[in-house]
Amino acid sequence: MLYYALVFLVIALIAGVLGFGGIAGASASIAQILFFVFLAFLIISLTIGFVRRV
Template sequence: MLYYALVFLVIALIAGVLGFGGIAGASAGIAQILFFLFLAFLIISLIAGVIKRA
């Protein structure tokens, strides 16, 4: 999932440089959503690991 966030971030950067504002905005939004989703899964996994060891 982090891979997809990075892919959409690169697409957004390339589209932004080339002047495609709508595509850049959409790709940046998708990348941001996927990044925070990945971050939430990371935190949940860390908490589950701590609970499992205890």
Template sequence: MLYYALVFLVVAIIAGVLGFGGIAGASAGIAQILFFLFLALLVISVIINFVRKV
């Protein structure tokens, strides 16, 4: 999932450099959503792993 967030971030940067503002904004938004989703799943996984070991 982090891979897809990075892919959308790169697409947003390239689209922004080329002047495609709408595509850049949409790609940046998708990258942000995927990054925070990844971060939430990471935190949940760490908590579950901690609880299992105790």
């Protein structure tokens, strides 16, 4: 999932440089959402792993 967030971030950067504002904004929004979903899954995974060890 982090891979897809980085892919959309790169697409947003390239589209922004080339002047495609709408595509850049949409790609940046998707990248941000995927990044926060990744962080949520990471925190849940670490919490479950910690609880299982205790």
